[in-house]
Each structure stands twice: as structure tokens, then as C-alpha cells.
Amino acid sequence: MNIKDLEKEYIQSLKHFYDAAEAKAIFNLSAISILKVTQSELLVQKDKLLSENHLKELINVLNGLKSGKPVQQILGKTIFYGLPLRINEDVLIPRPETEELVDWIIKEVKDKKKTILDIGTGSGCISVILKKNLPNLDVSALDISQGALKIAAENAKLNETEINFIEADILNYSSNDKYDIIVSNPPYIRELEKADIHENVLSHEPHTALFVSDENPLIFYDAISDFAIKNLNPNGYLFFEINEHLWSETLDILIAKHFKNIELKKDMQGKDRMIMARTNP
Template sequence: MNVKQLEQSFIKELSALYGEEEAKQLFCLAAGQVSEWNRAQLLIHAKELLNPEQSFAYNTILVELKKGRPVQHILAEAWFYGLKFKVTEAVLIPRPETEELIAWIMDTVKSQPVSSILDIGTGSGCIAITLKKNLEQTEVSALDVSADALKVARENATLNTAAINFIHSDILTYNSPSKYDLIVSNPPYITENEKQEMHQNVLAYEPHLALFVTNENPLLFYKSIADFALINLQPKGKLFFEINEYLGKETVEMLSSKGFTAIILRKDMQGKDRMISCNL
């Protein structure tokens, strides 16, 4: 089998589960790891025959993809804001919506520089590490309740040569000795009722601890983080959230009731209410 035939096999086997275009992209990602080829190189090598070792590696990836396992877990890596991150089932896979949150923060600190940042619920560390790489003079801390997630985050900090102060604690009970210029969080926000809308590979392979809240108290973590920020933000400090698209109005009202000002609700590229910033 040559490379082009292999690509056609991937598309045929995966289109029913992922769609044709995504199946093509999955093959490109597999080729990037197995053969270290980009899309252009795939065209150049289209008629090249695969050796047994390569065939085995590609087939292993294909089998796992057919099970619905996320490609980032199969390859054990994901790209975020131009940086490579290790991912396991202990952390959420970094997503494009969170890149938009990073871009918003970066635009904000251009005119309002910050010297200290806390990322709450850091998971893979993608937010904290990306901010540190782009704001080298800023002290960045990252908190998570999961020891397994922090292990991955520390490995990613080493991988990306980013000096991060990691904190193992639960934000619902954490008392910080420090104050910060900026606090950011992408906390659990998906209600139990929303599970039926989610792709099976998310439910099966990503950590529920980082995803779900009860229907009765969907803003649990936002309220707790807001209360924490009231105490631990510097005067005129900023708070950024990634939010549940269905709870933008409720989140704004909660922050307003606690005394935050300059509250901005922002849509993502898909037109969904996805991010909030506010000032102390």
C-alpha cells in the first residue's frame, strides 16, 4: 500500500464517525507523527510504499480512532497557541476557544501590564504556560485540585521551558497568601443536562472532574472564584473566565451582584457567548 491508498483507507474507515474533512485532517495528524510529514510532503510522497513498521504504526492509530478515542490522546500531544502540549486522559484537550481567551488577555495586557497571574483549574497547563511564554517578565501561578493533572502540567512546563508556580489545592477551599494582578479560569461548567449534546469521545476519554457541574448549581466554581478574586486580586485587577455558552447572562449578573465592574461578555468565532472579563 502506498501513502495515497493509505489516506483513502483512513477516509473510508473514519468518515462515518468524523466526516470526510475531519477524517482527512486526522490522517494528516497521523502522518505528522509517524512519518514527520506535513500536508505538502504528503503530496510529494503520495506514491511511496510503506514499510511494515510504518504500516503497523498507521494501523494502530486507525484502530484507536475507530474506537472514538481522541487523536490527541493517541498521539499524546496537542498544539495550542503555537506550542506543543502533552495530553493524557487526566486533562482536558486544549481547544481553539481557549486560544481566543488567551488572545483577549494578551490584547488587554498590552495597555494594562500585569506582574502576576493565577490560572485556576490549569489542567494541562496550556493557559498558564502560554501566558508565561508570551509574558516572560510576569510571574505565573497555576492551581488544580487534580494531582494527575498537575503532573501533566509540570511536564508541559518543562517541555516548553516555562517557569510556573504550581499549586495543588481545591479552589472551593483554598486560602491564598498571595494577591494577583490577573486571575483567569476555564472551570467546569457543563451541566448534567448537556451531556446528551456531547460527542461520545469527550464523555468516554476526558476527565469529568474538569467538565461537569450539577444542574442545580451550574455556577458553583464561578461564584467561588469570584469570591476568591474579591480577596486575592490587586486593586483594579482583572478577572477572565471561559464560560458556558448558555449561561452568559447569569454569569454577568452574578459578577455584577458581587461588585465587579467593567464586565464584558464576548462571543467566540462561532458566535457563542464564551468569555467574560471584569475588573475588581
């Protein structure tokens, strides 16, 4: 079987999960990973016959996809902000809007600050990228999950970055350490929003990193803001990825706690997904 024919089989077999464009993108990601070729090399090799081993590996990926498992988990890796990251069931698969948050931090902070804490680091995607792009930053990353911290440490090593990892629950964590920047992409999807979530996310990604109760959906934003008030240096930055449906309520928390220069930012889809706030000088 050649590459073109297997691509058609992916699109046909996955039509109940993904539209044709998504299935094609998933095939390309799988083929690039297993064949160890670039995107451009794959495009000009579509008529090339696959070896028996490569065909077997790609069929195994397809079988995993048909069970609803995300391709990043099947392959055990993804690319985030241009860097490779390991992925498993203990961590969320990094999303494009988180790349936008990281890009905002890099462009806003540049070399102006020295210390940062990433709260709820998961795969370590935010902390690893920030350390790689702002190497003078002293980066710490906190998570409640041992499994997540293990993957985050592997990603730090994979990308040759030095990060201080902290195992703790931010809802019950106190520290005297001071930071210039605190960033968090905490759980923010309400139970009532589950119906809008793709089945492969519900079945295969950690719910503790995704969902909060309908009764107190901003519990993490409240706790992290309180922590930031105490632990941010003067002129410090607080960055959040947020629930687009709760942007106003999130702003209210920051205003009530007397943060300054609060800025709400839309993602590339036009959704209110990021907030930056500053501490008093």
C-alpha cells in the same frame, strides 16, 4: 501502501465517528506526527510508499480511533497556540475557544501586569502559553488533580517555562497571595447537556473537568469570583471561559459582586464564550 491509500482507509473506517473532512484532518495530524513531516511535505508525498514500521504505527492509531479514543490522546500530544503540549486521560484536550481566550488575555494585558493565577489549569495550556508570550509574568497554576498537575509540569518543562504549581480545590482554598490577573476555564457543562457531547469526549476525557450539576452549574464561577475579590490587586483582571447558555447568569454573578468594566466576548462561532471583568481601582 502509500499515504493516499491509507488516508482513504482512515476516512472510510471513521465514517461512523467523523465526517470526511474531520477524518482527513485526523489522518493528517497522525501522519505528520508519526512521519515527522510538515503539512506541506505531507501534501506532496501522497504517492510515497510507507515503510513497514510507519504503516504499523498509523494502523495502530486508526485502531485506537475506531474505539472512539481522541487522536490527541493516542498520539499523546497536541498543538495549542502554536506550541506542543502533552496530553493524556487526566486532562482535557485544549479547545480552539480556549486559544481565543488566551489570545484575548495576551492582547489585553501585554506587559501591563506582573502576576497571574490560572485556576483549574489541567494540561497547563493557558499558563504555559501566557508565560511563553508574556515572559515577564510571574505565573501560578492551580488544580485539584495530581495527574493533571503532573502533565502541566511536563508541558511547562517542554516549553521551557517556569510556573508555580498549586495542588488545591478552589472550592475550599484560601490564600493571602495577591495577583494582577486571575483566569479560569472551570467545569461548566450541565448534566442536561451531556446528550450534545460527542461520545469520544464522554468516554475518554475527565468528567470532573467537564461537568457540573444542573442544580448549581455556576458553583465554580461563584467561588472563583469570591476568591478574585479577595486576591486580585486594584485594577486587576478576571477572565473566564463560560457556558454559552449561561452567559447572562454568569454576568449576574460578577455584577452582584461589584466587578467593573465587564466585557462579554463571542468566539469565532459567534457564541458567548468569554468574559473579562475588572476590580475596583
